[in-house]
Amino acid sequence: MDGWSRLGPLTLREGETAQAQIYSCLREALISGYFRPGEEISLRHTAKVLGTSVTPVREALRQLESDGGLEVWGGNRVLRVPILSEAELTDIRDIRLNLEGFAATLAIENVTASQIRLIANACAMMRRASDEGNADRYLESNWRFHKLIYAAAHRPVLMGVIEGMWLRVGPLIRHAVKAPHHLNRSMEHHDRAEQALRDRDGAALREAIVQDISDAAADLGATLKRYEQGG
Amino acid sequence: MDGWSRLGPLTLREGETAQAQIYSCLREALISGYFRPGEEISLRHTAKVLGTSVTPVREALRQLESDGGLEVWGGNRVLRVPILSEAELTDIRDIRLNLEGFAATLAIENVTASQIRLIANACAMMRRASDEGNADRYLESNWRFHKLIYAAAHRPVLMGVIEGMWLRVGPLIRHAVKAPHHLNRSMEHHDRAEQALRDRDGAALREAIVQDISDAAADLGATLKRYEQGG
DNA sequence: TGGATCAAAGTGTGATCTCACTTCATGCTA
DNA sequence: TAGCATGAAGTGAGATCACACTTTGATCCA
Numbered sequence: 001m002d003g004w005s006r007l008g009p010l011t012l013r014e015g016e017t018a019q020a021q022i023y024s025c026l027r028e029a030l031i032s033g034y035f036r037p038g039e040e041i042s043l044r045h046t047a048k049v050l051g052t053s054v055t056p057v058r059e060a061l062r063q064l065e066s067d068g069g070l071e072v073w074g075g076n077r078v079l080r081v082p083i084l085s086e087a088e089l090t091d092i093r094d095i096r097l098n099l100e101g102f103a104a105t106l107a108i109e110n111v112t113a114s115q116i117r118l119i120a121n122a123c124a125m126m127r128r129a130s131d132e133g134n135a136d137r138y139l140e141s142n143w144r145f146h147k148l149i150y151a152a153a154h155r156p157v158l159m160g161v162i163e164g165m166w167l168r169v170g171p172l173i174r175h176a177v178k179a180p181h182h183l184n185r186s187m188e189h190h191d192r193a194e195q196a197l198r199d200r201d202g203a204a205l206r207e208a209i210v211q212d213i214s215d216a217a218a219d220l221g222a223t224l225k226r227y228e229q230g231g
Numbered sequence: 232m233d234g235w236s237r238l239g240p241l242t243l244r245e246g247e248t249a250q251a252q253i254y255s256c257l258r259e260a261l262i263s264g265y266f267r268p269g270e271e272i273s274l275r276h277t278a279k280v281l282g283t284s285v286t287p288v289r290e291a292l293r294q295l296e297s298d299g300g301l302e303v304w305g306g307n308r309v310l311r312v313p314i315l316s317e318a319e320l321t322d323i324r325d326i327r328l329n330l331e332g333f334a335a336t337l338a339i340e341n342v343t344a345s346q347i348r349l350i351a352n353a354c355a356m357m358r359r360a361s362d363e364g365n366a367d368r369y370l371e372s373n374w375r376f377h378k379l380i381y382a383a384a385h386r387p388v389l390m391g392v393i394e395g396m397w398l399r400v401g402p403l404i405r406h407a408v409k410a411p412h413h414l415n416r417s418m419e420h421h422d423r424a425e426q427a428l429r430d431r432d433g434a435a436l437r438e439a440i441v442q443d444i445s446d447a448a449a450d451l452g453a454t455l456k457r458y459e460q461g462g
Numbered sequence: 463t464g465g466a467t468c469a470a471a472g473t474g475t476g477a478t479c480t481c482a483c484t485t486c487a488t489g490c491t492a
Numbered sequence: 493t494a495g496c497a498t499g500a501a502g503t504g505a506g507a508t509c510a511c512a513c514t515t516t517g518a519t520c521c522a
Contacts, residue, residue: 017308017475019293043504053477058504059293062250066294068388076484076503077248091388098329157299157322157399161392168388248505274474284507289474307473307514466521473514484503491496 003035009051019056022046023063030069030081031166032139033174040080041070069167081171089169089224093217096165097210099158100146104193104209106153108202116197119148123194130183138183139173145190149197149209172220179219186212234266240282250287253277254294261300261312262397263370264405271311272301300398312402320400320455324448327396328441330389331377335424335440337384339433347428350379354425361414369414370404376421380428380440403451410450417443 007029012018026046029035041061047054061079064070071082084092111119122145129137143166150159177183189212196204238260241252257277260266272292278285292310295301302313315323342350353376360368374397381390408414420443427435 019475042502044502054504055476055478059290062290062294063297066297068391072504074484077505078484078503087385088388091386094333094386095330095389095392098333099326102325102329155322155325157319158326160299161326161395164392250505273472275472285474286506286508290505303474305514308475309473309514464522467519469516469518471514471516473512475511475513476509477511478507478509480507481505482503483505484501486501487499489496489498492494 002039003029004045004049006034007049009049012052017056018052019059022050022052022056023060025050026060026064027067027069027167030064031143031163031170032136033170033172035081035171037081037083037171039171040073040078042078064167067164067167069164069170082168084168084172084224086221086224089217089221092165092168093213096162096213096217099162099165100150100213101206101210103150103153103155103158103162104206105202106155107149108197108200108205110154111149111152111197111200115148115152119145119197120194122148123190126190127187130187135174135177138177142186142190146209149193149205169220172223173216175226176216176219176223179222182216182219185215189215234260234270235276235280237265238280240280248287249283250290253281253283253287254291256281257291257295258298258300258398261295262374262394262401263367264401264403266312266402268312268314268402270402271304271309273309295398298395298398300395300401313399315399315403315455317452317455320448320452323396323399324444327393327444327448330393330396331381331444332437332441334381334384334386334389334393335437336433337386338380339428339431339436341385342380342383342428346379346383350376350428351425353379354421357421358418361418366405366408369408373417373421377440380424380436400451403454404447406457407447407450407454410453413447413450416446420446 007025010018010021010025013021035041043054043057043061046061047057050057061070065072065079068082070079072078073080122141126138126141126145129135129141146166147159147163150162153159189208193205193208193212196202196208238256241249241256244252266272274285274288274292277292278288281288292301296303296310299313301310303309304311353372357369357372357376360366360372377397378390378394381393384390420439424436424439424443427433427439
């Protein structure tokens with residue numbers, strides 16, 4: 001199963017350009033890990049699946065390339081989902097540690113009770129998905145959980161940069177959750193984060209986020225090694 | 232004088248797409264502050280000035296929009312150089328404090344003697360430009376000075392994110408350097424940064440960078456206020 | 463003089479076409 | 493059989509065109 005099978009023809013909403021819809025559609029798919037690292041993305045193929053011409057697809061893909069969500073590959077300049085190197089992975093990890101930790105600190109100062117409820121809901125859904133072993137739902141609610149916390153910081157630019165980092169690691173995460181005990185350890189961090197939010201304890205929230213990112217990065221690194229050996 | 236007068240027809244280097252050259256050309260122009268905040272960028276006009284068709288220009292501009300270097304404006308969806316809000320400015324400032332401070336810390340661990348020489352050269356050129364009141368040369372060497380330091384961290388992704396932040400504040404900086412004593416205070420920070428590099432003192436380098444960013448952000452905020460009042 | 467109207471010019475968007483290039487599989491030759 | 497040539501299919505890049513829309517400015521009327 002490749003990423004395309006989850007994508008249908010685009011029903012173009014008016015008042016929004018086709019290019020923008022294609023962009024956000026593919027971006028979300030990448031963050032959610034619908035595409036494997038190394039998977040090739042062809043202009044004409046994408047246009048056919050989405051039911052548009054090649055022009056808006058090109059612009060959307062170019063944007064994703066600019067974001068680091070895609071990379072040009074062989075001499076044919078074909079676009080593919082990047083296969084991260086170990087160095088890039090620690091590069092991204094450290095950026096995430098800085099920015100998501102900072103966002104967590106800001107979030108504590110601004111988060112409302114209703115936002116905490118929404119975050120708790122996402123955490124509960126994540127736990128259910130973890131118990132059921134439903135990777136799709138787990139990844140989706142994991143992303144929502146983190147996104148809701150950072151959104152409470154009210155920093156649009158910061159949020160954009162953080163999303164950009166998730167865009168890069170998204171294709172790997174789907175494989176990393178298969179690592180032994182990944183889900184259990186991850187859920188511990190999430191539970192502690194949720195508790196820190198209730199306690200309005202900024203330092204504790206930051207620490208939980210930092211631990212979550214660090215552990216996930218370790219599993220991602222192991223996943224990467226398997227990939228390099230042709231997994 | 233608008234940004235176009237500094238741009239000539241593009242002499243297309245082969246082996247590189249027109250789109251990529253237009254992108255990096257305009258990106259550099261934005262970082263260097265050649266375009267004023269609010270200045271409109273038209274597809275056909277840009278294509279005419281650069282001597283290409285509209286297609287590669289569109290992709291380049293779309294990429295810049297994605298980076299936050301341009302924004303869609305009125306109902307006509309025309310692109311223009313963003314006019315930052317005060318909130319966005321502090322948003323960007325705090326990201327810079329986190330990431331550029333972190334990059335400075337990493338740089339100390341890796342920087343070589345020859346790199347320090349290059350950085351010192353940039354600093355010297357900056358001082359000369361400051362004395363002469365040559366804004367163009369000052370901005371150019373300021374950007375090179377910082378870029379050389381961060382490059383020593385050997386973190387490509389981090390470098391890309393930092394560049395993205397400079398891209399957003401670039402159009403403002405040219406106006407901010409006119410603030411009273413901006414150049415003097417800024418050069419003090421740069422001198423301290425250079426000394427910290429020689430001493431291999433990571434904490435001192437980070438502190439100098441942080442102070443530089445904080446002071447610059449204050450002047451940028453004041454510049455912004457003048458702008459909002461129709462300066 | 464003030465306001466509405468209408469046409470011209472300018473804008474981005476998207477589809478289509480050509481071109482140069484790469485890739486890959488087939489078949490031929492040595 | 494091994495290696496090479498060849499051609500078809502697929503790739504992205506860029507130019508051009510038609511379209512819908514907004515902006516602008518001149519003109520005309522009240």
